[in-house]
Amino acid sequence: MLVAFHSDCDIIYRIVEDIAVIIREIRELEDQIEVESQKNMTTNLETLIREYKKIRDENIALKGGKK
DSSP: OOHHHHHHHHHHHHHHHHHHHHHHHHHHHHHHHHHHHHHHHHHHHHHHHHHHHHHOOOOHHTTTTOE
């Protein structure tokens, strides 16, 4: 009986360790997602700024160079 109890406790301990590893992996993946989201936001902002400047320059050209 004691041997079976010890064996069960060992199994539970391994399961808890596995869960801890999975939780760490999830956190690392969440961090990677956040980093990639920030990169994407920066890229989108840069694209918007470029497009804004292009439209602004086109508008200035259409007005005959007047500001």
